[in-house]
Amino acid sequence: MSHELRFDGRVVLVTGAGGGLGREYALAFASRGASVVVNDLGGDKKGEGKNSTAADKVVEEIRSCGGKAVADYNSVEEGEKVIQTALDAFGRIDVLINNAGILRDRSFGRTSDHDWDLVHRVHLRGAFKVTRAAWPHMRKQNYGKIIMTSSTSGVLGNFGQANYSAAKLGLVGLSNTLSIEGRKYNIHCNSIVPTAASRLTHGILPSDVMEALRPEYVAPYVVYLCHESCPETGGVFPIAGGWASQLRWQESAGAVLFGKGGSVPSPEMVRDNWVQVTDWSGQKQPKTQGALNFPELLARLEEAKASSMSESSADSMSANDIVRQLKASESHFTYTFKNVILYALAVGVRFEEDFSHLKFVYERDDNFGVLPTFGVIPAQDSIGPLISHAADVAGIPLDPSKFLHGEQFLELYKPIPTSGTVTNTAEVVDILDKGKGALILVNVITRDDKGEAICSNQFSFYIGGGGGFGGKRHSDHTKPLAATPKHPPDASIKEKTSCCQALWYRLCGDYNPIHIDPQFAQMGGFSTPILHGLCSFGFAVRHILKQYADDDVTKFKAVKTRFSKPVIPGQTIQTDMWRNGNRVLFQCKVVENGQVVLSGGYVDLKNVTDSKKALPNGNALRSQPLKAEELKSETLFKEIAQRISDNPDLVKKVKGIFEWNVTKGGKPTGHWIVDLKSGRGSVTVGPCKQGKPDCSITVDDDDLVSIAKGKANPQQLFINGKLKVKGNIMLTTKLGQIFKEHAKI
Numbered sequence: 001m002s003h004e005l006r007f008d009g010r011v012v013l014v015t016g017a018g019g020g021l022g023r024e025y026a027l028a029f030a031s032r033g034a035s036v037v038v039n040d041l042g043g044d045k046k047g048e049g050k051n052s053t054a055a056d057k058v059v060e061e062i063r064s065c066g067g068k069a070v071a072d073y074n075s076v077e078e079g080e081k082v083i084q085t086a087l088d089a090f091g092r093i094d095v096l097i098n099n100a101g102i103l104r105d106r107s108f109g110r111t112s113d114h115d116w117d118l119v120h121r122v123h124l125r126g127a128f129k130v131t132r133a134a135w136p137h138m139r140k141q142n143y144g145k146i147i148m149t150s151s152t153s154g155v156l157g158n159f160g161q162a163n164y165s166a167a168k169l170g171l172v173g174l175s176n177t178l179s180i181e182g183r184k185y186n187i188h189c190n191s192i193v194p195t196a197a198s199r200l201t202h203g204i205l206p207s208d209v210m211e212a213l214r215p216e217y218v219a220p221y222v223v224y225l226c227h228e229s230c231p232e233t234g235g236v237f238p239i240a241g242g243w244a245s246q247l248r249w250q251e252s253a254g255a256v257l258f259g260k261g262g263s264v265p266s267p268e269m270v271r272d273n274w275v276q277v278t279d280w281s282g283q284k285q286p287k288t289q290g291a292l293n294f295p296e297l298l299a300r301l302e303e304a305k306a307s308s309m310s311e312s313s314a315d316s317m318s319a320n321d322i323v324r325q326l327k328a329s330e331s332h333f334t335y336t337f338k339n340v341i342l343y344a345l346a347v348g349v350r351f352e353e354d355f356s357h358l359k360f361v362y363e364r365d366d367n368f369g370v371l372p373t374f375g376v377i378p379a380q381d382s383i384g385p386l387i388s389h390a391a392d393v394a395g396i397p398l399d400p401s402k403f404l405h406g407e408q409f410l411e412l413y414k415p416i417p418t419s420g421t422v423t424n425t426a427e428v429v430d431i432l433d434k435g436k437g438a439l440i441l442v443n444v445i446t447r448d449d450k451g452e453a454i455c456s457n458q459f460s461f462y463i464g465g466g467g468g469f470g471g472k473r474h475s476d477h478t479k480p481l482a483a484t485p486k487h488p489p490d491a492s493i494k495e496k497t498s499c500c501q502a503l504w505y506r507l508c509g510d511y512n513p514i515h516i517d518p519q520f521a522q523m524g525g526f527s528t529p530i531l532h533g534l535c536s537f538g539f540a541v542r543h544i545l546k547q548y549a550d551d552d553v554t555k556f557k558a559v560k561t562r563f564s565k566p567v568i569p570g571q572t573i574q575t576d577m578w579r580n581g582n583r584v585l586f587q588c589k590v591v592e593n594g595q596v597v598l599s600g601g602y603v604d605l606k607n608v609t610d611s612k613k614a615l616p617n618g619n620a621l622r623s624q625p626l627k628a629e630e631l632k633s634e635t636l637f638k639e640i641a642q643r644i645s646d647n648p649d650l651v652k653k654v655k656g657i658f659e660w661n662v663t664k665g666g667k668p669t670g671h672w673i674v675d676l677k678s679g680r681g682s683v684t685v686g687p688c689k690q691g692k693p694d695c696s697i698t699v700d701d702d703d704l705v706s707i708a709k710g711k712a713n714p715q716q717l718f719i720n721g722k723l724k725v726k727g728n729i730m731l732t733t734k735l736g737q738i739f740k741e742h743a744k745i
Contacts (some may be wrong), residue, residue: 004032005032005223005224005227005229006032006033007029007032007033007034007095007226007227008032008033008034009033010033010034010035010094010095011034011035011036011037011086011090011091011092011093011094011095012025012026012029012034012035012036012037012094012095012096012097012226013036013037013039013072013082013083013086013093013095013096013097013130013134014026014029014036014037014038014039014097014099015039015040015076015082015097015098015099015100015126015127015130016039016040016076016099016100016101017036017038017039017040017055017058017097017099018038018040018042018053018054018055018057018058019040019054019058020196020197020215021099021149021194021196021215021218021219022040022097022099022100023058023215024215024216024218024219025097025099025219025222025223026038026058026062026069027058027061027062027219028219028220028222028223029095029223029226030062030065030067030068030069031065031067032223034068034095035068035069035089035090036062036067036068036069036070037069037070037071037072037082037085037086037089037090038055038058038059038062038069038070038071038072039055039071039072039073039074039076039082039085039100040054040055040058040071040072040073040100041073041074041075041076041100042054042055042073050073052071052073055071055072055073056071058071059071068090070085070089070090072085072086075126076098076100076122076126076127076129076130077121077122077125077126077129078129079126079128079129079130079131079132079133079134080129080133082130082133083130083133083134083137084133087137092137092141093134093137093138093144094138094141094143094144094145095144095145095146095147095226096130096131096134096144096145096146096147097147097149097222097226098126098127098130098131098146098147098148098149098171099147099149100122100123100126100127101122101123101149102118102119102122102123103119103161103164104118104119104163104164105160105161105164106160106162106163107159107160107527108162111162111163115163116162116163119163119164119167120163120166120167120170123164123167123168123170123171124167124170124171124174127148127171127174128174131146131174131178134146135187138182138185138187139185139187142185142186143186143187143228144182144185144186144187144188145187145188145225145226145227145228145230146175146178146182146187146188146189146190147189147190147191147192147222147225147226148171148172148174148175148189148190148191148192149168149171149191149192149194150168150169150171150172150175150191150192150193150236151164151165151168151193151194152193152195152238153165153168154166154167154168154169154170154171154172154193155168155169155172155193155236155238155247158522159522159525159526159527160527171191172191172236175189175190175191175234175236176191176234179233179234180234182233183233188230188231188232188233189233189234190225190232190233190234190235190236190237191235191236191237192218192221192222192225192236192237192238192239193236193237193238193239193247194215194218194238194239194240195213195238195239195240195241196213196214196215196217196218196240197213197214197215213240213241214241217239217240217241217242218239218240221237221239221244222239225237236248250280252277252278252279252280253276253279253280253281254276254277254279255273255276255277255279257269257270257273274468275468275469275470278468326386326389326390326393326427326428327427328425328426328427329382329385329386329425329426329427330382330423330424330425330426331381331382331423331424331426332421332422332423332424333377333378333381333382333421333422333423333424333446334420334421335377335378335419335420335422336419337363337368337418337419339377339508340360340370340371340374340418340419341360341361341362341363342504342507342508343371343374343377343508343538344360344361344371344374345361345504346501346504346505346507346508346535346538347371347373347505347535347538347539347542348495348497348501348538348539348542349361349371349542355724355725355726355729356551356726358721359551363418364720364721365721366721366722367721368418369415369418369553370415370416370417370418370553371538371541371542371553372410372412372416372541372545372553372556372559373410373534373537373538373541373542373559374416375410375412375416375446375454375455375457376408376410376457376534376537377508377509378422378424378446379424379426379444379446379455379457379459380457380459380509380510380534381424381509382424382426382444383426383442383444383459386426386427386428386442387428387440387442387461390428390431390440391438391440391463391466394431394438394469395469396431396438396463396466396469397463397465397466398463398466399463399464399465400512400513400514400520402437402463402464402465402524403461403462403463403464403512404461404462404463404464404563405459405460405461405462405532405533405534405563406439406460406461406462406562406563407458407460407478407479407481407560407561407562407563408457408458408459408460408533408534408537408559408560408561408563409457409458409479409558409559409560410455410456410457410558410559410560411455411456411457411557411558412454412455412556412557412558413452413453413454413455413456414452414454415553415554416454416455417448417454420448420449421449422446422447422448422449422454423446423447423451424444424445424446424447425444425445425447426442426443426444427442427443427444428440428441428442429441429442429443429458429475429477430475430477430478431471432471432472432473432474432475433467433468433469433470433471433472433473434462434467434473435467435468435473436464436465436467436468437462437463437464437465437466437467438462438463438466438467438469438471439460439461439462439463440460440461440463441458441459441460441475441477441478442458442459442461443456443457443458443477444456444457444458444459458477458478458479460478479560480560481560481561481562481599481600481601481602482560482583482585482600482601482602483585483600484578484585484587484599484600484601485578485585487578489576489577489578490577490578490579491547491548491576491577491579492574492575492576492577493543493546493547493574493575493577494572494573494574494575494591495539495543495572495573495575496570496571496572496573497531497535497539497567497569497570497571497572497573498569498570499569499570500569501531501535501569501570502515502516502529502530502531502532502535502569503516503569505531505532505534505535506532510532510534512532514526514529514530515529515530515531515532516529517529526566528568529569530566530567530568530569531566531567531568531569531571533563533566533598535567536563536567536573536588536597536598537559537561537563537598539573539575539588540559540561540573540575540586540588540598540601541556541559541603543575543577543586544575544577544584544586544603544605547577547584548577548579548584548605548608549605549608554607555605555606555607555608556603556605556606557582557603557604557605557606558603558604559601559602559603559604560600560601560602561586561598561599561600561601561602562598562599562600562601563597563598564595564596564597564598564599565590565595565596565597566597567590567597568590571590571591571592571593572590572591572592573588573589573590573591573597574588574589574590574591575587575588576588576589582604582605582606582608583602583603583604583605584602584603584604584605585601585602586598586601586602586603587599587600587601588601631662631664631669631670631701632701632702632705633662633670633701633704633705633708634670636704636705636708637660637672637674637683638683640674640683640738641682641683643738644674644676644680644681644682644683644738645680645681648680648681650676650681650738651676651677651678651679651680651681653676653734654676654677654731654734655676655677656676656677656694656695656728656731656734657673657674657675657676657677657678657688657693657694657695658673658674658675658676658693658694658695658696658697658731658735659671659672659673659688659693659695659696659697660672660673660674660697660699660704661696661697661698661699662699662700662701662704663698663699663700663701664700664701669701670685670701671685671686671687672684672685673685673686673687673688673693674738676734676738677694693727694727694728694731695725695726695727695728695729695731695732696725696726696727697723697724697725697732698723698724698725699717699722699723699724700722703717703722703723714732
């Protein structure tokens with residue numbers, strides 16, 4: 001084993017050493033003979049408060065093991081006082097670890113001047129003040145080791161940490177400059193990018209990750225970087241859980257652009273050659289530190305001016321060639337009523353007092369059917385491998401965190417079966433160059449077991465970072481969007497999503513981690529997992545069917561929309577609708593922030609005429625009933641009217657208005673209103689004149705008579721779907737007041 005790295009006679013100052021990483025550094029240096037100054041103001045992670053306890057505990061730990069240490073309670077903004085503590089106690093300063101830090105996380109638009117200034121004062125200004133106070137002493141003794149603590153947020157950025165990330169990258173720049181200025185004085189300065197469990201990461205990282213990233217795994221690397229035998233300076237070193245690496249700046253090979261005769265290039269020339277500017281195939285590390293390599297740059301410019309500036313034509317395969325090369329793929333998708341019900345729940349179908357939801361979530365309901373937007377589920381199952389293959393052939397980098405669903409078109413040719421095996425034929429119809437990304441259009445036709453087309457889909461997928469290959473920007477294959485009207489909508493429906501909405505929808509087949517994994521979502525630029533666009537899509541179509549088609553799925557024809565912004569699970573979706581004949585234009589926005597999330601949308605309906613005008617509550621006007629005299633139950637309602645007349649106290653006991661829709665052979669035939677809420681009560685034929693009824697009951701004429709005679713069980717009829725109730729279902733328990741002592745018919 002090689003000799004131990006010792007720090008006997010050296011004085012080490014660690015800021016923010018009252019806990020976490022700072023504490024581990026202090027203990028590690030002390031265990032190897034260093035005299036340690038434990039600096040900690042004792043505030044909380046937001047930089048508020050002051051307490052000497054944290055620093056004192058670490059000093060006591062060191063002294064109890066035979067080490068030498070003193071505490072310092074000054075703020076790092078008082079750098080002179082901090083360094084003076086080291087000089088007073090030990091007479092010198094050899095190693096400085098700038099570790100103190102706080103967090104005041106806010107999204108950029110909500111970051112106040114105070115949030116910005118306080119984070120910079122502690123991280124960047126604090127490191128500057130303490131280092132500047134130590135600098136002359138290190139120069140005089142011709143020796144010093146300095147560590148700046150940066151962060152992955154500083155190197156890569158992070159949502160909600162604009163103040164923190166700016167300060168942390170500032171420390172890297174400060175370290176680079178000090179390493180240059182300190183060379184002739186034997187002062188080395190490096191930056192570390194540690195990832196470790198600490199009070200700043202508590203509550204952010206899962207417990208198992210916190211365990212794997214204990215701060216003691218970082219300390220050995222810091223100890224070595226600060227030892228007199230380590231030659232490193234000007235480096236940036238990520239460290240986490242026992243792993244470490246070195247970061248370095250790189251530049252692409254780049255491109256030199258001139259117009260004719262060496263003139264200034266046009267912006268269009270820059271656009272057309274941008275792929276060369278950002279080409280990393282010939283990347284290199286800058287050879288000099290602190291300045292550009294001007295001789296090399298000037299040589300390149302002269303060479304470029306002397307050569308012809310004609311555009312080079314790449315021999316790469318065009319997007320059209322790629323599309324022609326790709327073959328359509330065929331796949332099969334088997335599902336049962338359980339998949340249908342899960343999908344309905346995943347797109348927001350929930351319990352309603354009128355039990356209208358049963359037709360989408362109860363397989364034994366007489367009207368059990370499939371929401372039209374379920375048509376995307378079998379189709380989506382067929383396109384994953386096709387997209388990957390297309391991106392691979394086209395040379396488009398496919399980063400899952402930058403893979404987004406752009407637009408969606410769905411057309412139904414007939415209602416979707418409630419179960420079965422369908423066949424999907426999927427093909428890439430175009431690949432578009434959108435500059436910063438690529439757009440892949442995929443058409444999918446879904447057929448039943450007889451080979452008949454059920455529906456067709458067009459998926460539009462955006463691949464961030466995949467553009468710049470010189471392809472076309474528009475396609476004749478794209479299903480167009482519709483312009484959103486400027487005037488107020490004809491109708492709107494608001495519905496709050498569940499915080500678990502994305503968890504349910506992903507079980508329908510879209511397992512992209514961006515919808516459930518917080519860290520993956522942040523890689524994609526989102527602060528938290530987002531709801532699937534196709535889930536919001538399902539909400540919107542449900543709203544339109546409810547508003548304009550009385551939830552009749554047979555009236556749905558097609559839908560098209562663009563996914564403009566994400567929805568966060570738990571937010572409220574508002575669907576604004578404009579009716580124009582059988583086409584309903586729509587737009588969805590999030591109520592909480594006003595952002596439009598679905599835009600340019602339309603739903604085409606069929607067999608919906610003006611005679612079915614929608615009311616604001618989404619219920620359609622009913623067709624006029626046939627004459628009540630044609631029904632057996634007419635006698636029953638006459639007797640109910642007599643009972644109400646004989647017993648006016650029924651109004652006080654019931655307090656409700658009942659709407660009876662009596663059918664014959666499945667068709668609406670009779671319509672009565674039993675008013676046990678107004679005046680002395682009444683029974684009338686026709687629509688309710690006192691406003692919306694409290695409870696609406698639909699039942700067959702024969703079944704109603706059987707109930708009145710006591711020969712039929714209403715609960716059993718309800719379970720079998722032969723008796724349907726909407727509104728306040730609890731009021732039906734009071735109907736015994738008028739049905740007791742069975743009616744004599």
